[in-house]
């Protein structure tokens with residue numbers, strides 16, 4: 509049976525990315541060696557890193573004065589590495605969910621923090637709008653897409669201070685004005701690559717200002733200066749990242765990714781709102797285009813498990829919601845197809861007809 513991958517992360521990648529990466533794992537550029545066996549310093553691998561950096565800069569229209577680096581440790585390591593490098597006196601954080609809260613927790617280890625707003629009391633079902641960012645903060649940190657709760661900030665917020673964002677689950681799904689940011693980071697396994705690499709975009713002029721000794725590996729300058737080759741980078745994940753960036757470019761870039769995301773979301777949210785069995789969990793104006801969360805309407809609560817089984821029987825994979833929200837989550841990252849969302853919607857319609 510054909511499977512439709514709605515996993516939240518690691519998640520669906522374009523088929524050709526997987527096939528091309530698989531080929532290089534068997535025989536890297538006709539060298540007779542596997543991508544898994546070559547030195548990261550091999551002359552053939554440097555062009556992989558270089559092209560990946562160039563494509564990221566091109567696709568996100570990154571201005572001069574920014575570096576793109578590839579590290580291990582996931583977005584979770586960035587929760588501490590960001591404040592270690594950029595928190596001088598005070599940092600402002602917006603608490604919109606589990607990941608935002610984790611980022612704030614780590615920042616507290618490095619200095620004064622201000623939680624400008626939180627939607628924790630409403631189980632993070634909306635994005636707070638009325639808040640003041642202190643003008644004397646070093647940066648304003650926010651999570652663009654709340655993977656677990658299905659809310660998203662799809663527009664660079666107005667702020668009196670530079671922005672820093674965790675874009676793990678919606679990077680490359682829309683244009684971004686990078687010039688407003690001191691840093692952008694993303695665990696690549698949602699929208700850019702297989703798991704194992706984190707992409708960090710940093711503004712060079714903001715580096716080296718931290719008033720604390722930084723361990724070599726934590727100082728972004730180490731990795732900027734060595735072109736992500738200070739230590740062994742995750743070679744295979746970086747290769748899959750390159751293939752995904754080539755794919756995004758060939759499809760028409762982030763503007764086209766944005767258009768597709770809107771198209772898919774309209775279809776799925778349209779059905780959630782129409783179907784008598786289901787309702788969305790996030791405030792309508794804050795609905796994520798990447799992670800579409802919905803639950804059974806109260807009177808049909810007992811149909812949750814039966815619908816999960818029904819949809820699974822139709823080939824849907826990974827639609828069970830995160831335990832903190834319950835219900836269902838259809839993750840529709842860049843690689844998600846119209847065929848996939850239409851199959852999900854058809855399953856919702858057919859299940860409704862049976863009940």
Ligand SMILES: *Cc1c(COP(=O)(O)O)cnc(C)c1O
Nearest residue numbers: 582583584607655674676677695
């Ligand atoms: C998945 C996710 C993370 C965690 O990423 P790791 O790479 O597993 O550390 C952080 N933030 C957001 C928004 C995520 O979606």
